[in-house]
Amino acid sequence: MELTTLAELLVGLGCPADKSTEMAAQLDKRAQQLAESKGRTYDEALTHLIGLMRQGWAAKEKGL
Secondary structure, eight states, X not given: OOHHHHHHHHXXXXXXXXXXXXXXXXXXXXXXXXXXHXXXXXXXXXXXXXXXXXXXXXXXXXXX
């Protein structure tokens, strides 16, 4: 996935726009590491990480 596309997705999930490019790069790197270390595909690892981030932003919005 291109970083600009990933950054746009992150903004849609609640990521601050000014941090989205940096976070997209970090997420991409971590997904590659996770895929390699856990024997997953990159897409599986990225989907997992995006899900975790979405849960975190949802909890933050609820004040948890």
